[in-house]
Amino acid sequence: MKINVLLSPVFADELYYSGKVTAVIDVLRATTTICTALANGAKEVIPVASVESAVKVSGGMFGGLTLLGGERNTKKIEGFALGNSPLEYTQEVVQGKSIVLYTTNGSKAIVKAKFSSKLFILSFNNLNAVAEKLLSLDKDIEILCSGRNNGFSLEDTICAGKLITEIMKVKEDAELSDGAKISYNINKTLGKNLHKVLMESDHGKILSANGFDEDLNYCSKLNTYDIVPLYSSNVIKISH
Amino acid sequence: MKINVLLSPVFADELYYSGKVTAVIDVLRATTTICTALANGAKEVIPVASVESAVKVSGGMFGGLTLLGGERNTKKIEGFALGNSPLEYTQEVVQGKSIVLYTTNGSKAIVKAKFSSKLFILSFNNLNAVAEKLLSLDKDIEILCSGRNNGFSLEDTICAGKLITEIMKVKEDAELSDGAKISYNINKTLGKNLHKVLMESDHGKILSANGFDEDLNYCSKLNTYDIVPLYSSNVIKISH
Numbered sequence: 071m072k073i074n075v076l077l078s079p080v081f082a083d084e085l086y087y088s089g090k091v092t093a094v095i096d097v098l099r100a101t102t103t104i105c106t107a108l109a110n111g112a113k114e115v116i117p118v119a120s121v122e123s124a125v126k127v128s129g130g131m132f133g134g135l136t137l138l139g140g141e142r143n144t145k146k147i148e149g150f151a152l153g154n155s156p157l158e159y160t161q162e163v164v165q166g167k168s169i170v171l172y173t174t175n176g177s178k179a180i181v182k183a184k185f186s187s188k189l190f191i192l193s194f195n196n197l198n199a200v201a202e203k204l205l206s207l208d209k210d211i212e213i214l215c216s217g218r219n220n221g222f223s224l225e226d227t228i229c230a231g232k233l234i235t236e237i238m239k240v241k242e243d244a245e246l247s248d249g250a251k252i253s254y255n256i257n258k259t260l261g262k263n264l265h266k267v268l269m270e271s272d273h274g275k276i277l278s279a280n281g282f283d284e285d286l287n288y289c290s291k292l293n294t295y296d297i298v299p300l301y302s303s304n305v306i307k308i309s310h
Numbered sequence: 311m312k313i314n315v316l317l318s319p320v321f322a323d324e325l326y327y328s329g330k331v332t333a334v335i336d337v338l339r340a341t342t343t344i345c346t347a348l349a350n351g352a353k354e355v356i357p358v359a360s361v362e363s364a365v366k367v368s369g370g371m372f373g374g375l376t377l378l379g380g381e382r383n384t385k386k387i388e389g390f391a392l393g394n395s396p397l398e399y400t401q402e403v404v405q406g407k408s409i410v411l412y413t414t415n416g417s418k419a420i421v422k423a424k425f426s427s428k429l430f431i432l433s434f435n436n437l438n439a440v441a442e443k444l445l446s447l448d449k450d451i452e453i454l455c456s457g458r459n460n461g462f463s464l465e466d467t468i469c470a471g472k473l474i475t476e477i478m479k480v481k482e483d484a485e486l487s488d489g490a491k492i493s494y495n496i497n498k499t500l501g502k503n504l505h506k507v508l509m510e511s512d513h514g515k516i517l518s519a520n521g522f523d524e525d526l527n528y529c530s531k532l533n534t535y536d537i538v539p540l541y542s543s544n545v546i547k548i549s550h
Contacts (some may be wrong), residue, residue, distance in 0.1 A: 080320045081461045221321045224488035248464035248512045255499040256492050272488045 071241050072210040075230045075249035078217040079179045091209045092186035093200055093233065094301075095193065096216035097225040098273045099154050100176020102193040102289045103139070106156040108308050109295040111165035115306040117177035121147060124172040137164070140172035144280050147172070155285050168305075179216035180301055186212070191299035191306055194229055194264060194292050201236035203298045203309065211237070213253070224256075224271045225289075228264070231257025232292075264290035311481050312450040315470045315489035318457040319419045331449045332426040333440055333473065334541075335433065336456035337465040338513045339394050340416020342433040342529045343379070346396040348548050349535040351405040355546040357417035361387060364412040377404070380412035384520050387412070395525050408545075419456035420541055426452070431539035431546055434469055434504060434532050441476035443538045443549065451477070453493070464496075464511045465529075468504070471497025472532075504530035 076082055095101055104115045118124045121142070128136045139152035139159070146153035152163070154173050171177050183189055188207065192200045204211055213233060215226035231253035238244055238254075246254060260267050268274040268286045277285060300309035316322055335341055344355045353375075358364045361382065368376045379392035379399070386393035392403070394413050411417050423429055428447065432440045444451055453473060455466035471493035478484055478494075486494060500507050508514040508526045517525060540549035 077317060077462055078321070081318070222317055222489065222492075224491055227492060249462065251464055251500070252462075252467060252492065252496050255496055259495040259499055260491070 071208065072245045072247070073213070073234055073237065073250045074211070074247040075213045075215065075227070075253045077215050077222040077227060077249055077252070078220065079182050079214065080220050084182055084185060087183045087212065088185040089187050090212045091188045091204070091207060092183045092212040092214055093190045093192040093204065094176070094180050094183055094214045094216065095226045095229045096173070096176030096179060097193055097229050097289050098223070098268065098277060099156060099285060099289055100171065100173040100216065101191050102195050103154055103156040103159055104171065104191050104299055104306055105193050105195045105295050105297060107159040107164050107169050108299050108306070109297055110159055110161040112159070112167050112169050115169045115171050115299070116304060117180040117301070117306065118170060118172050119178045119181040121172050124170045128170045136168045136170060138170050140177065141174065143174055144276060155282060156288055157284060175216040175218055179214055183214050184301070189301040190309070191301065192229065192233060194232070194290060195294040196297055196299070197229070197232055198236060198293045199296045199298050201233055205237060205240050213250070218273050223273050224260070225268055225273065227253050228257050228261050228267060231255070232261055264292070311448065312485045312487070313453070313474055313477065313490045314451070314487040315453045315455065315467070315493045317455050317462040317467060317489055318460065319422050319454065320460050324422055324425060327423045327452065328425040329427050330452045331428045331444070331447060332423045332452040332454055333430045333432040333444065334416070334420050334423055334454045334456065335466045335469045336413070336416030336419060337433055337469050337529050338463070338508065338517060339396060339525060339529055340411065340413040340456065341431050342435050343394055343396040343399055344411065344431050344539055344546055345433050345435045345535050345537060347399040347404050347409050348539050348546070349537055350399055350401040352399070352407050352409050355409045355411050355539070356544060357420040357541070357546065358410060358412050359418045359421040361412050364410045368410045376408045376410060378410050380417065382414055384516060395522060396528055397524060415456040415458055419454055423454050424541070429541040430549070431541065432469065432473060434472070434530060435534040436537055436539070437469070437472055438476060438533045439536045439538050441473055445477060445480050453490070458513050463513055464500070465508055465513065467493050468497050468501050468507060471495070472501055504532070
């Protein structure tokens with residue numbers, strides 16, 4: 071088994087993912103939010119790569135069944151029902167709903183990897199569930215970190231490293247690329263206190279300054295949910 | 311003092327560097343080759359971002375005073391006198407010469423950062439000399455890793471981390487960005503046996519398969535040279 075980590079979506083074009091098994095990470099906050107929405111009973115999450123697509127996709131649906139969610143540079147978008155804080159996506163709000171999600175980094179990264187044969191959504195919140203799923207498939211793995219503003223982010227890299235660590239408990243001889251090695255090793259040094267890492271990361275500092283301290287706590291929790299969200303035919307649902 | 315590491319040139323546009331103090335790294339092999347050429351008496355190295363520029367720049371000079379060097383995807387370029395192996399840049403060959411250098415990653419990264427107020431060339435071979443220079447300037451620092459094919463590379467990241475480690479021996483309270491943190495920490499875990507890291511890195515494996523094992527050994531050596539190459543007015547010379 072070969073494992074590669076793309077530290078940023080800018081490192082590969084769309085067709086790179088063709089036929090590959092991919093896990094996408096955006097710890098702060100898109101993939102954590104997607105896990106939360108689905109765990110709380112949302113029918114599906116539809117990630118989109120532009121605000122225009124969000125409006126277009128939702129336009130044809132009955133208002134009550136669809137919710138627009140997301141953010142642009144940390145702020146909720148005008149006219150959207152929800153922001154990108156996972157704490158907004160309660161059962162009361164999302165049960166049975168289709169969520170159209172646009173975010174600065176995560177939803178775009180997911181759409182970029184759409185040619186993958188299997189495309190999973192990963193956060194600290196559902197790490198072991200995704201690791202088990204990938205082990206059961208036993209294929210080479212691409213881990214795509216959404217990063218931040220066409221760059222990289224420490225928290226996504228650590229999450230990738232933690233996934234690799236779980237997988238290597240079973241597949242000790244997995245072959246790691248440079249990206250996989252740096253992720254694996256950074257988790258060894260910084261992955262013990264996730265809440266601290268998130269608070270001190272570039273993105274975490276910005277979220278904290280915007281009043282999202284509770285999100286940082288929530289997004290740092292490991293294995294809150296035992297679900298594997300799968301992107302297929304443009305929508306994300308829980309994989310069974 | 312703030313320290314940032316750009317893990318790949320794709321993470322920032324040219325004007326990002328305007329007015330900044332920058333150190334560029336391409337351990338395998340451009341910045342190692344530049345240090346070697348200058349240490350062995352080359353008058354200057356002129357990095358260019360395209361083969362066409364290399365031919366254009368050198369065209370107007372007297373043949374005997376200028377040498378074209380570089381590679382495209384590890385291979386020497388037809389019509390060029392030299393490849394990108396530092397071992398070719400002996401005193402006998404380069405003494406007193408202007409070297410026009412085109413490489414797949416490093417020379418392009420240097421040119422991309424040309425708006426920096428100070429632009430230094432860094433490799434394992436001259437690490438402490440650059441660290442001392444940066445400490446004497448006492449400004450915020452950008453470290454640009456050339457990476458590989460618009461991606462990142464493990465060896466450049468470790469070199470960035472080793473530079474930060476040297477600087478933090480004096481500036482203990484330097485403020486590290488996400489990129490600086492990952493570099494600093496990856497040097498802690500993988501930076502002890504540089505030759506091994508280079509041999510097992512994605513780029514190192516390719517160089518080894520192309521017969522450049524000696525280069526990997528040479529490029530992994532720390533502080534072979536006590537020189538600080540400075541890019542200014544489009545040419546790189548030793549800074550005094």
